[in-house]
Amino acid sequence: MKQPNARLILRSSIAAGLIFAAGSASAEGQFECPVVGGELIVAVESGIPTLDQQTTSAGATRNVAMNIFEALITRDADMNPVPDLATSFDVSDDGLRYTFHLREGVTFHNGKPMTSADVAASFDRYREIGGNRSNLDAVEKWEMPDDNTFVLVLKHPQATFIENLSTYTVPIVIMPSEEAAKGVGEIDIIGTGPFKYVEFVPDSHVLLERFDDYVPTAVMETNSGFGGYKQACVDSVRFRMITETGARMAALETGEVHIATAVPAISKKRLAALDGVELASRLQGLSMGYPNFSNAPTDNLKVRQAMAAAINAEEIADAASDGEFQLQGAFQYPSQAYYSEAGLDMYNQNNPEKARALLKEAGYNNEPVILLATQQFQWSYNAALVMSEQLKAAGFNVELSVLDWPTALATSRDADGAWNFFFTVWTSTVQQGGPIALRGFADPNNVFTPPNNKGPAEMNEIFDRVENSATLEERVAAFGEGQKYALENVLGIPFGVLKSTEGLRSEVKGFKSFTNVQVSNIWIEQ
Amino acid sequence: MIGYTVSRLLQAIPILFLVSLFAFGMIYLIPGDAATVIGGPEASAADLEEIRQNMGLNEPFYLQITSFYTNLFQGDLGKSLMLGTPVLDAIIDRTPITLGISIYSLSITIIFGLVTGIIAALNHNKLLDQIATLFALIGISLPNFWLALILIVLFSVHLGWFPTGGYVAFSESPIGWLKTTTMPAVALALLQAGLLTRITRSTMLEVLSQDYIRTARAKGLSEWVVVGQHALANVMMPVVTVLGLILSVLLSGSIVIEVIYNIPGLGSLMGNAILSRDFPLVQGGLISIAASLLFLNIVVDVLYFWLDPRIRIKSRD
Numbered sequence: 007m008k009q010p011n012a013r014l015i016l017r018s019s020i021a022a023g024l025i026f027a028a029g030s031a032s033a034e035g036q037f038e039c040p041v042v043g044g045e046l047i048v049a050v051e052s053g054i055p056t057l058d059q060q061t062t063s064a065g066a067t068r069n070v071a072m073n074i075f076e077a078l079i080t081r082d083a084d085m086n087p088v089p090d091l092a093t094s095f096d097v098s099d100d101g102l103r104y105t106f107h108l109r110e111g112v113t114f115h116n117g118k119p120m121t122s123a124d125v126a127a128s129f130d131r132y133r134e135i136g137g138n139r140s141n142l143d144a145v146e147k148w149e150m151p152d153d154n155t156f157v158l159v160l161k162h163p164q165a166t167f168i169e170n171l172s173t174y175t176v177p178i179v180i181m182p183s184e185e186a187a188k189g190v191g192e193i194d195i196i197g198t199g200p201f202k203y204v205e206f207v208p209d210s211h212v213l214l215e216r217f218d219d220y221v222p223t224a225v226m227e228t229n230s231g232f233g234g235y236k237q238a239c240v241d242s243v244r245f246r247m248i249t250e251t252g253a254r255m256a257a258l259e260t261g262e263v264h265i266a267t268a269v270p271a272i273s274k275k276r277l278a279a280l281d282g283v284e285l286a287s288r289l290q291g292l293s294m295g296y297p298n299f300s301n302a303p304t305d306n307l308k309v310r311q312a313m314a315a316a317i318n319a320e321e322i323a324d325a326a327s328d329g330e331f332q333l334q335g336a337f338q339y340p341s342q343a344y345y346s347e348a349g350l351d352m353y354n355q356n357n358p359e360k361a362r363a364l365l366k367e368a369g370y371n372n373e374p375v376i377l378l379a380t381q382q383f384q385w386s387y388n389a390a391l392v393m394s395e396q397l398k399a400a401g402f403n404v405e406l407s408v409l410d411w412p413t414a415l416a417t418s419r420d421a422d423g424a425w426n427f428f429f430t431v432w433t434s435t436v437q438q439g440g441p442i443a444l445r446g447f448a449d450p451n452n453v454f455t456p457p458n459n460k461g462p463a464e465m466n467e468i469f470d471r472v473e474n475s476a477t478l479e480e481r482v483a484a485f486g487e488g489q490k491y492a493l494e495n496v497l498g499i500p501f502g503v504l505k506s507t508e509g510l511r512s513e514v515k516g517f518k519s520f521t522n523v524q525v526s527n528i529w530i531e532q
Numbered sequence: 533m534i535g536y537t538v539s540r541l542l543q544a545i546p547i548l549f550l551v552s553l554f555a556f557g558m559i560y561l562i563p564g565d566a567a568t569v570i571g572g573p574e575a576s577a578a579d580l581e582e583i584r585q586n587m588g589l590n591e592p593f594y595l596q597i598t599s600f601y602t603n604l605f606q607g608d609l610g611k612s613l614m615l616g617t618p619v620l621d622a623i624i625d626r627t628p629i630t631l632g633i634s635i636y637s638l639s640i641t642i643i644f645g646l647v648t649g650i651i652a653a654l655n656h657n658k659l660l661d662q663i664a665t666l667f668a669l670i671g672i673s674l675p676n677f678w679l680a681l682i683l684i685v686l687f688s689v690h691l692g693w694f695p696t697g698g699y700v701a702f703s704e705s706p707i708g709w710l711k712t713t714t715m716p717a718v719a720l721a722l723l724q725a726g727l728l729t730r731i732t733r734s735t736m737l738e739v740l741s742q743d744y745i746r747t748a749r750a751k752g753l754s755e756w757v758v759v760g761q762h763a764l765a766n767v768m769m770p771v772v773t774v775l776g777l778i779l780s781v782l783l784s785g786s787i788v789i790e791v792i793y794n795i796p797g798l799g800s801l802m803g804n805a806i807l808s809r810d811f812p813l814v815q816g817g818l819i820s821i822a823a824s825l826l827f828l829n830i831v832v833d834v835l836y837f838w839l840d841p842r843i844r845i846k847s848r849d
Contacts, residue, residue: 191616210796
């Protein structure tokens with residue numbers, strides 16, 4: 007979906023409901039599998055912790071589970087909300103009642119027809135133990151007027167409600183009501199998606215097979231992102247967890263796997279030269295870092311501005327990605343509705359002279375600036391090494407603190423921890439639209455750990471408008487202000503967008519590179 | 533002999549208690565909790581709180597340690613935070629896989645180590661000795677993770693003899709099992725085989741210079757009987773000591789090897805548990821591994837008893 011359409015969809019929930027309804031009428035020329043059969047083998051780079059999709063934000067879980075489960079509303083390839091298990095929805099004039107019309111004829115993998123009672127039970131479970139249950143804070147209750155209608159009643163109108171409801175970080179997937187009564191990790195993996203669960207051997211593999219009674223949504227002609235018209239062309243899909251990069255690339259090279267995720271830059275040239283192997287790249291996430299507002303010297307605005315001035319973002323992104331990056335200082339991609347260029351004069355300044363002047367102004371007294379990184383991820387460690395040299399050249403006294411990932415992550419959440427600057431990559435944060443992209447710069451989710459977790463009042467006021475302004479235009483304008491404020495006051499420093507590459511065997515057709523591994527509408531040519 | 537075994541088993545109890553206390557305490561001294569790992573860097577404060585509540589990580593320390601020991605005495609090692617299954621089940625599921633590979637690897641180690649060690653000793657300072665010593669040195673010097681990757685490149689990518697990874701249970705297909713476990717077993721064995729070669733060689737040289745060997749030869753016994761019966765029996769003592777150690781090194785080495793070869797064994801289970809701060813699983817794994825190593829050591833001690841008449845006589849005195 008192109009940007010004008012995205013803007014239309016996001017304009018207001020009411021308009022979005024109309025578009026969804028109109029979409030259902032254009033259900034012609036739908037995707038058909040050119041070849042059916044075979045087992046698709048996908049090598050994923052991370053261990054899959056669980057398949058209980060409602061309770062985890064792990065991307066490794068989503069890669070697999072989002073082929074088994076579906077949600078009412080989800081996101082397409084451009085991250086716009088699209089209907090999935092709902093075919094459309096209406097919003098009452100006061101903005102308080104969202105009526106979802108469910109896709110008809112849908113059955114679960116155990117053969118039971120899906121009704122609004124299952125949707126309600128799944129929402130009950132999510133409110134109890136869901137990973138992002140605060141997304142339902144605005145909801146007062148839900149109702150089931152009939153088997154195919156589900157109504158969400160809000161406490162107060164929320165302009166971004168559909169955006170929140172469709173977030174994919176921890177999606178509100180629908181499961182049979184009897185499963186929804188079970189606790190974290192205790193459910194049988196039964197969904198409504200194009201593939202059904204067969205086997206999960208932790209640290210080894212997950213096996214799925216085609217669900218023959220799958221009823222796809224009719225609102226689109228083919229699949230897009232998490233949604234759209236999905237068809238299982240292969241008989242089964244085996245997700246193998248091969249965390250060792252060298253072994254994963256070898257498995258792709260020998261043809262033991264059809265698709266391998268996270269191809270490192272160092273292997274790309276060699277793999278690209280091989281017969282039978284193809285590569286597909288996509289934008290993965292924004293490499294960036296943020297300062298600690300509670301520790302000297304980064305509690306000082308001028309010192310932070312000196313850091314921003316000293317940084318050559320291109321060099322850092324290059325090292326962080328082995329050259330696989332795109333320069334970008336905005337907290338949204340240009341294709342997204344909230345994209346703004348406000349404040350970008352603060353990005354990639356590469357101006358050590360200005361930095362020195364700012365340090366002098368700040369009264370900087372050679373206090374150490376501790377860069378907190380982990381060697382487990384190249385985007386962290388390499389970025390820290392390069393930034394350290396750049397800051398030293400501008401007159402900073404820099405110390406590197408290199409810890410294992412869990413320790414580094416926990417330290418970065420501690421305002422009193424021994425750190426001044428932490429490196430991360432914002433993937434879903436940037437992908438999921440304006441309010442989520444700026445969430446980390448406002449109360450109570452401030453990543454820059456201000457004293458007592460009270461961030462700047464001005465930023466909080468702007469963020470409130472990003473979240474709650476009535477029209478998209480107002481929210482987009484507020485987002486630009488928020489990005490400008492964040493960059494000028496150095497709540498975070500963006501370096502650039504890292505790319506991610508998947509490798510695939512050339513007999514695999516129909517592959518679309520997306521943040522989640524897609525196995526629908528993909529076929530294996532014999 | 534029974535009394536000896538019982539006394540060794542009783543000695544193991546305080547050691548196991550200390551290990552369990554250490555396992556429980558240590559994990560709380562390490563910063564970073566499971567919730568931050570599961571939530572990731574993009575989780576909001578509210579998300580993390582929700583994850584902690586789901587996992588019961590918010591309970592006070594004294595409640596956690598009380599329930600830890602109450603459960604431990606009932607044979608309950610808790611529930612893995614990541615897998616959602618009982619820790620004991622996870623360990624029991626994974627143990628046969630790792631044990632199978634370890635035994636396979638140990639067999640390679642023993643055959644390769646003993647044979648080359650003996651050949652080297654019998655050909656002291658000759659070409660065969662030098663070749664064997666060189667191989668032993670190469671084995672000791674190569675890190676097993678590097679060797680594991682080189683084996684993949686050579687035998688999977690270039691020759692296509694073995695799959696790059698994965699695991700097939702022996703009960704499903706013995707040939708599949710051999711195909712998926714040979715490279716991991718060799719990668720694990722080579723370092724240990726190098727060590728065993730050197731130990732066997734030096735012990736054998738020492739034994740061969742003893743008076744009773746000269747006497748045996750003077751009696752006109754064949755070289756086969758001299759080496760195979762008289763010398764080898766005395767070489768076994770230090771070798772058995774080393775075998776106990778080798779098996780424990782094989783178990784810990786399996787963490788790296790199982791991750792590289794995508795094998796769902798105890799090693800990859802523990803490796804992931806540590807990286808994801810799955811406290812119950814790390815604690816349970818540590819206690820089980822410590823218990824099995826203690827047991828192994830007891831077995832080695834009892835083997836001494838059986839192998840060496842001098843220990844038997846001393847304990848009778």
